[in-house]
Amino acid sequence: MTSRFFIDDLEDVLSARADENIILTEDGSLAKHKHLIGDYFTSRLRIKVDGDLIPIDYLGSEIDNDQLVLYIEIPVDREPLEIxxxxxxxxxxxxxxxxxxxxxxxxxxxxxxxxxxxxxxSVKF
Incomplete structure (x- = not known):
């Protein structure tokens, strides 16, 4: 799964959670704050596939213009009928x-x- 968010919006949310000023565009900031970003998104995303809760794995992110592109893995062992x-x-x-x-x-x-x-x-296929 990829997800895109405006950097300044995400900085505001993360800064409030961390109680410090987070600037994601600074050199090394994405690596430094990978755990904080991952914790935020894994706390905000819940996925069930065919009724089973699937653990998600935040892989990382990259900056694309004024957006942060996040990469999240959702491991499933079969094509789902319902998500x-x-x-x-x-x-x-x-x-x-x-x-x-x-x-x-x-x-x-x-x-x-x-x-x-x-x-x-939810959707059914």
Whole structure:
């Protein structure tokens, strides 16, 4: 899974969590704060595949212009029939935050949309 967030928004959230000023564009900052970024996203993302909770693994991130691209591994051993996701990143900062996830399985594309009033969404394939 890849996910994109504006750097300044993510810096605000991480700074509040760490109680220090986090600047992700400084040299070495992504490596220095990898654990903090990973902890934040693994606490904000929950995925069930065919009813089973799947542990996620934050692999790392990179800067692309004004966005941070995050790489998250979701290990599954078969093509899922149903995916349920709770993804609340940045919702504590922006009440109108929308987290959209596009999935493509067996050539079929579906979209999950999580918002403050509906933090969990699911799709069936």
């Amino acid at each position: 349920e996701m709770r993804f609340t990143a940045l919702m504590e900062l922006f009440e109108d935050q929308k987290n959209m996830v596009h999935l493509k399985i067996r050539g079929e594309r579906k979209t999950l949309l999580m918002v403050a009033k509906k933090k969990i969404d």
